[in-house]
Amino acid sequence: MAVKITAKYLGDQQVELEHGTSGVRILTDLPADNGGRSRTFSPTDLLASSLASCILAIMAKVAERDGIDFKGASIQIEKHMRENPRRVEKFTGVITLPPGISVQERAKLLECVKACPVHRSLHPEIRVEFEAV
Numbered sequence: 001m002a003v004k005i006t007a008k009y010l011g012d013q014q015v016e017l018e019h020g021t022s023g024v025r026i027l028t029d030l031p032a033d034n035g036g037r038s039r040t041f042s043p044t045d046l047l048a049s050s051l052a053s054c055i056l057a058i059m060a061k062v063a064e065r066d067g068i069d070f071k072g073a074s075i076q077i078e079k080h081m082r083e084n085p086r087r088v089e090k091f092t093g094v095i096t097l098p099p100g101i102s103v104q105e106r107a108k109l110l111e112c113v114k115a116c117p118v119h120r121s122l123h124p125e126i127r128v129e130f131e132a133v
Helices: 043-066 103-110 117-121
Strands: 005-011 014-019 025-029 074-082 087-096 127-132
Touching (some): 043 087, 043 103, 043 117, 103 127
Parallel strands (some): 087 127
Antiparallel strands (some): 074 087
16 A cells, blocks of 8 residues: 655755555754754654654553553654764663553563564664663
């Protein structure tokens, strides 16, 4: 399935993205460490956001299928950049699972980190390191 995203440069280092199916729009800005103002998400911030939301969505799908109460789960993710060439070097973060999840359920949910399509789409040199609490 293809989804069209339209990107339009607005000036002042900001780009407006429009989701073709829903029409929802978001803005991006250059980060301060790359000469921008960090007024909103940068393109690589969206990559981090995509990874976190993808992992949670896949976990939620598995939890729903298996009758696990997943409400309240969260991810805090950090994007680490490198220079020469400028690119994402790694993502680190903490996955917080709801209380009452068994050891077996926890293991099954954490397998979803590598099963998410965004993670599978990352270059193998980009490290993804999460701690689960």
